[in-house]
Amino acid sequence: MLDAPSQAAVAARLLLLAMTPRVTPANNAEYGELLQRYTGDTGFRDLVKAIARGMELQIYGDSTVHGLMLVSQPNGFFAPTLDSFRRNMSFRERVAYGLLHFVLAAYVYPNEDRLNDEDDVLSHKIRTADVARHAVEICESLRAMHQSGEVFSEQCVEGFNHMLSLPETDSSGGRQNLVAMTRYMLEKYAREGLFQEFEEAGETLFRARPQFRIQVRFMIRETESRLFRLMQEFEAKHNGAMAKEAN
Amino acid sequence: MSETSYLRETLNRRAKSLAHLRPIFDMEANKGRYPELPLAKLDLFRFASAVLDVIVTEMGGFHRGATYEQILSALAPQLLQALPNLDATKVDRVTSFLLDQLTNERERDAFRVRYQTSTPEVRLEWALAIFKLVELRDLEGDGQPRYVASAEAINIYLESLGVELEAQQAADEAALQHFIRHGKLDEAALAARTALARTVEYTEHFRKALRMVERSVESLNWVAEVLPKLDQARNHIEERIHAEDDLAAEAERKMSETDQAGREKLVFVKEQLEIAARKHNELLTLVMSSNRIFLDEHARQSFHPVSLAPFPNPQTAVLKPLLQRPAGETDQWLVANWHLLHPPAIEALPDFSQMVTKLWQERRATETVQPIIAPELENIEEPVPSFTTEVKIRVEDALESLPPETRLSDWLNELNDGNNDARHLAVLLAGQWYEGLEDGVVISADGRQLEYSDVYGDDLLISRKPHA
Numbered sequence: 065m066l067d068a069p070s071q072a073a074v075a076a077r078l079l080l081l082a083m084t085p086r087v088t089p090a091n092n093a094e095y096g097e098l099l100q101r102y103t104g105d106t107g108f109r110d111l112v113k114a115i116a117r118g119m120e121l122q123i124y125g126d127s128t129v130h131g132l133m134l135v136s137q138p139n140g141f142f143a144p145t146l147d148s149f150r151r152n153m154s155f156r157e158r159v160a161y162g163l164l165h166f167v168l169a170a171y172v173y174p175n176e177d178r179l180n181d182e183d184d185v186l187s188h189k190i191r192t193a194d195v196a197r198h199a200v201e202i203c204e205s206l207r208a209m210h211q212s213g214e215v216f217s218e219q220c221v222e223g224f225n226h227m228l229s230l231p232e233t234d235s236s237g238g239r240q241n242l243v244a245m246t247r248y249m250l251e252k253y254a255r256e257g258l259f260q261e262f263e264e265a266g267e268t269l270f271r272a273r274p275q276f277r278i279q280v281r282f283m284i285r286e287t288e289s290r291l292f293r294l295m296q297e298f299e300a301k302h303n304g305a306m307a308k309e310a311n
Numbered sequence: 312m313s314e315t316s317y318l319r320e321t322l323n324r325r326a327k328s329l330a331h332l333r334p335i336f337d338m339e340a341n342k343g344r345y346p347e348l349p350l351a352k353l354d355l356f357r358f359a360s361a362v363l364d365v366i367v368t369e370m371g372g373f374h375r376g377a378t379y380e381q382i383l384s385a386l387a388p389q390l391l392q393a394l395p396n397l398d399a400t401k402v403d404r405v406t407s408f409l410l411d412q413l414t415n416e417r418e419r420d421a422f423r424v425r426y427q428t429s430t431p432e433v434r435l436e437w438a439l440a441i442f443k444l445v446e447l448r449d450l451e452g453d454g455q456p457r458y459v460a461s462a463e464a465i466n467i468y469l470e471s472l473g474v475e476l477e478a479q480q481a482a483d484e485a486a487l488q489h490f491i492r493h494g495k496l497d498e499a500a501l502a503a504r505t506a507l508a509r510t511v512e513y514t515e516h517f518r519k520a521l522r523m524v525e526r527s528v529e530s531l532n533w534v535a536e537v538l539p540k541l542d543q544a545r546n547h548i549e550e551r552i553h554a555e556d557d558l559a560a561e562a563e564r565k566m567s568e569t570d571q572a573g574r575e576k577l578v579f580v581k582e583q584l585e586i587a588a589r590k591h592n593e594l595l596t597l598v599m600s601s602n603r604i605f606l607d608e609h610a611r612q613s614f615h616p617v618s619l620a621p622f623p624n625p626q627t628a629v630l631k632p633l634l635q636r637p638a639g640e641t642d643q644w645l646v647a648n649w650h651l652l653h654p655p656a657i658e659a660l661p662d663f664s665q666m667v668t669k670l671w672q673e674r675r676a677t678e679t680v681q682p683i684i685a686p687e688l689e690n691i692e693e694p695v696p697s698f699t700t701e702v703k704i705r706v707e708d709a710l711e712s713l714p715p716e717t718r719l720s721d722w723l724n725e726l727n728d729g730n731n732d733a734r735h736l737a738v739l740l741a742g743q744w745y746e747g748l749e750d751g752v753v754i755s756a757d758g759r760q761l762e763y764s765d766v767y768g769d770d771l772l773i774s775r776k777p778h779a
Contacts, residue, residue, distance in 0.1 A: 083654070083655055083656060083657050084657070085656075088452040088453070088454075089452055090451050090452040090453035090454075091454075121655055127452075129449075129450070129451060129452040130449070131452070133654075134654060134655050135650070135651075135654065135655065136654075136655035137650070138647065138648060138650055139650075140650065140655065142655035142656060142657065143650040143655060144649055144650055144652070144653040144654070144655065144656055145649055146646060146649050148653075148656065148658070149649065149652075149653065155642060158642055158645065158646070159638045159641055159642045159645070162641060162642070162645035162652070163633065163634060163641065165652045166625075166629060166630045166634075169629075169630070170625040170626040171419075172419075173625050174419055174420055174625070174626060175420065175624055175625075175626065176621070176622045176623065176624045176625070177420075177421065177441070178419075178420060178421075179622045179625060180622055181446075182448075182522060184449050184450055184452075185446050185447070186446075186447045186448060186449055186456050187419075188414065188415075188416050188419040189411075189416060202626075202630065202631065203634060206631065206634055206635060218638060218639075219637060219639025219642075220637050220638070220639060221637065222634065222635055222637060222638070223633060223634040223635065223636055223637075223638055223641055224634040224635065226638040227634070252653075256653060256654055258654065260454065260456075264407070265404070271456070273449065274449060275654065279652075279653070279654055280625065282651065283651040284623055284628075284629050285622065286648070286651050287629050287633065287651065288623040288628055290644070291628075291629065291632050291633065294636075
């Protein structure tokens with residue numbers, strides 16, 4: 065039986081192992097052992113959770129096969145930043161990359177059932193060009209539904225119009241097009257251990273690993289809450305304006 | 312249940328089961344759309360069954376699924392039987408094609424097939440069967456994906472559409488017992504294999520049902536609805552484990568009464584039964600722990616608002632509304648919430664040794680390269696001689712101290728005082744004399760070799776003419 069400081073040391077180590085890309089209980093015996101202890105020992109589990117809170121992390125899922133799935137708190141010690149994704153991005157790139165993350169999530173998990181599949185189910189094959197095409201198709205369908213209005217700055221342009229302002233592909237090898245940006249994003253995810261990269265008939269393809277499903281669950285839930293709040297605010301404003309008019 | 316309602320339920324179940332066959336019929340019907348693949352000469356029903364056969368067999372093993380390589384190696388000989396000239400690349404492509412069809416790669420979703428079902432009010436309504444046939448899973452977290460068949464796919468494979476699974480398992484065991492007792496060992500081996508596949512199906516069926524329960528804990532009455540079913544399942548599994556033990560013992564007894572070939576078949580039967588018993592034991596553990604899983608899930612879901620459970624639709628509830636927001640607003644929000652998109656990470660610390668060896672190297676010269684000016688030939692200085700005068704004197708003195716007929720090795724021994732230049736010069740001079748360039752010296756070889764660490768080759772005989 066370990067004393068309290070040693071318990072804390074191994075608990076912190078478990079969290080660090082969980083944050084190391086591509087380390088899994090299957091390829092790292094220490095991680096496997098610590099995870100067994102996490103699953104079987106309630107006291108140890110509570111300690112790991114407490115240390116995670118101190119490190120501004122949240123344990124969003126756990127699996128004896130795939131390990132602890134961690135997400136960060138906003139501005140947390142280990143929170144990924146824009147710079148850690150890509151340095152010196154322009155406004156145009158930032159917005160496009162941000163929205164492309166959601167396009168990718170919706171492409172990989174086209175409905176809530178796929179997002180709710182068992183953790184170890186891998187995604188279908190993902191081709192960079194297909195994701196970019198999906199982005200264009202969705203944005204074009206949204207544009208068709210909206211009347212074109214005048215906007216006074218690029219800040220006011222709707223997300224779908226912003227995306228459509230970027231070329232889908234660029235034969236000169238530039239980086240500001242949807243295919244190049246999607247590839248960059250997928251490669252980044254693969255380095256973080258959220259995607260598998262593989263070759264098939266000379267083509268590079270990707271598959272989302274269980275870790276990506278957990279990340280998307282977090283991302284989708286949080287974003288939906290925010291959108292819901294925005295809608296409530298809009299409705300409150302609208303009702304206020306109507307009440308004023310009535311008065 | 313009245314006879315009419317029993318018939319209605321049976322027809323509903325059969326209609327749904329037949330809907331599960333639609334993807335395989337579609338695959339066969341649409342094979343002309345892939346002219347790059349030699350599908351015209353292949354019966355895709357047969358090859359889809361062959362794929363399912365490998366997967367279901369491997370699902371009974373420790374790894375609980377089949378790798379792509381296992382499927383490819385099982386399918387290749389069968390494809391070559393149909394198309395003997397098929398090359399390895401095409402075999403690979405056809406295998407990929409079959410798996411892509413069974414996993415519904417094109418739709419990136421489960422299969423959704425409409426079928427008609429009859430309501431208790433005797434009205435026909437359209438319903439949607441949502442199911443998967445095969446899916447790819449990382450079962451062991453080792454990055455080695457394995458294909459796993461769903462309960463629906465195993466049902467198709469076992470040709471048992473719409474049967475009650477528990478009853479069929481008991482029937483399979485009765486058949487197996489009959490074959491063993493009556494010495495029909497070929498049939499017994501086949502029945503054991505079917506019984507194992509059925510056990511795998513039951514496991515998948517049960518896991519899926521439990522998963523459905525986990526998804527919607529709020530909408531279910533655990534005590535009234537789920538616990539009795541769990542009790543039934545536990546009884547059923549325990550019965551199967553007992554039956555498998557009895558059958559394995561019977562197979563072992565029968566071994567003493569049969570010949571070598573019969574014994575081999577019985578060993579196979581026993582192996583299948585042992586694997587089935589292991590599967591049932593795993594399932595029993597799952598059933599026993601399901602109460603805890605339910606309680607954990609209940610606690611977890613209680614903290615989420617009902618409207619958010621289990622997950623919103625990524626496309627309609629999130630992506631489309633987000634794309635309609637102004638870009639500036641999205642930008643502000645994303646800059647502050649980038650942590651939603653990527654997992655937490657440990658910032659890489661600069662590696663000091665790497666900085667010293669790679670990053671802090673001296674700056675490369677940036678001055679423009681000066682043109683090389685060729686000097687006048689008369690101004691070129693004499694090159695520095697390879698050997699100093701002292702070395703030359705030393706070498707000559709050593710040779711003089713030896714008799715006129717001597718060997719190179721003796722000369723080198725005289726120069727064995729640590730001065731490598733002197734030994735080097737002696738070897739060069741001997742080589743020069745060997746070429747016949749010096750009149751006063753005759754050099755010959757008698758096959759003996761030098762034995763020094765710094766010199767390798769023939770030990771030469773040196774004959775000097777007396778000085779005039």
